[in-house]
Amino acid sequence: MTKHSEARAGVPKLEGLSLMSRGKVRDTYLLSEGKILQVASDSISIFDFLLNALVPMKGIILTSLSVFWFKLLETYSIRTHLVAYGSGIDQFLPEHLRNDPDLQSRALVVDELDMVDDVEFIIRGYLTGSGKEAYDKTGKLCGYALPSGLQDGDKLPFLMDTPSTKAIEGHDEHMSAEDVRDRYPEQTDIALNIFEMAQNYAESRGIVLADTKFEFGKNCVLGDEALTPDSSRFWDMAEWQESRLPHENRKAPQANDKQIVRQWGKTVGINKRDPKDPDDVTYVHSLTVPEDVIRATTAAYRYIFYRFTGMTIENYLSDIMGVDFPRKDKKIVIICGSESDLPGIRAALNAPTDIAVHVMSCHRNPEELRSFIKQLPEDVDVIIGVGGKALALPGIIDSWAHYFKKSVRVAGVAFGDNGSKALAAAQLSIEEIPGNPVIVDENGESYKGIGGLRKLIERIDEEELPPPKPRTDKPIKMFAV
Secondary structure, eight states: OOOOOHHHHTSOOOTTSEEEEEOSSEEEEEOSTTEEEEEEOSEEEETTEEEEEEOTTHHHHHHHHHHHHHHHHHTTTOOBOEEEEGGGGGGGSOGGGSSOHHHHHHEEEEEOOOBOOSOBEEEEEEOOHHHHHHHHHHSEETTEEOOTTOOTTOEEEEEEEOOBOOOSSSOOOBOOHHHHHHHOHHHHHHHHHHHHHHHHHHHHTTEEEEEEEEEEBTTSOEESOOSOTTTEEEEEHHHHHHHTSSOTTOOOOOOSSTHHHHHHHHHTTGGGSOTTOHHHHHHHHHOOOOHHHHHHHHHHHHHHHHHHHSSOHHHHHHHTSOOOOOOOOOOEEEEESOGGGHHHHHHHHOSOOOOEEEEOOTTTOHHHHHHHHHTOOTTOOEEEEEESSSOOHHHHHHHHHHHTTOOOEEEEEEOSOTTOHHHHHHHHHHHTSTTOOSBOOTTSOOEEHHHHHHHHHHHHHHSOOOOOOOOOOOOOOTTOO
8 A cells, every 4th residue: 555645644534434445535434325535635646656745726626626527527427436526525524524624625525436456458549658669669559550650649440449557556567458358348439439528528629638547336436537638638729739739859848737746756767766665655645745836736737627617617616517616716926028018007997906016127127127036925826927029027027026036926918009010020939948937828929019918917816827937057158159
């Protein structure tokens, strides 16, 4: 059994219920009449190690997104184990556990299934991850022979069932697809059908569903979770298309899941450790996951939830799951480089607002801008840099925020007359920053003009922003030539 980290072990247990199991993420409690309670924690694992960290909102998003998919799949006559969610779980709980918004947000009442306990049903539409590793070694994957020359992120010639073992401890291993299909033909077919349905829906939302895993009961009922960032790999469609441009060593785009944590884990060697080795487990549990990695992971989970549902997690909890979940108002700061930008900003705000607006040029007031970012309060959610011409302001704000380890996100809005060089230059100054750290829309285009600023502010208040891009430090080379 996986050894729990201090953070995972410290998640409180529910009093008055019989704990059946405590997994990497979920606690399972026995209820009456063949029902169980699954409670998703905020714990996180990578490379089959539980980290000594919690990711705020993660368990709530996993639960809510599973509800979304279970409800959608049931419209296609897919049987799932879902019985009750949100405020509806209270009727199955003892009185002292009712009316708890946090529990209602992260727990599901489900049917207890006799699970297929020796197989994880993994479906792939694209070649990446462990599938790519197996292909590179043998040219095959779970017995399927694949065309030569495939690269990371390439679309497979057909949907592939690529099952794996379900290791309680250590790494899962690929299995023969033919063997598993012979033993579990109905589960395999259902898994392929679900993937095709989900893939079509994801594409309608501008998302690539690269792969996912399912778990089934022996009665072919879908259990566990469904199509979450913990069980699936999701790519932005536009980013995937860009990643397929001709290149001799193409790479899959960043996934909207815990890939941010995996990338950090590689920098400290977790991927080279053995989860069965007690010394390696002790080492991993001793590590502190950086706060910026935790924040970025929460942002990634929130964002993919929004892309699929069209709702923030708070609105979904309130409107769909009937949970009285607290909502935090966003705090926004606008910085423009010239007083000539103020009339447009005032027109975009269109009403008295508590958004702070400052005039501060990155060229004429570099030290003041640096000092402002250094002393920025931690409760500021987003800074919007506004201006025209060669608009360096958003990128400079972002670089100082990164330097001072601020959690604030940075967006840019280009001002200028339509069709003018000033507007075009401002847009390119935002869109063409190396690494694309400044927020743009899902088409990779900067927000522009009064309407763009108004739309961006509304989105910050009511929607979700794309998660921050991973940072790659670039060493200085003095006298390089």
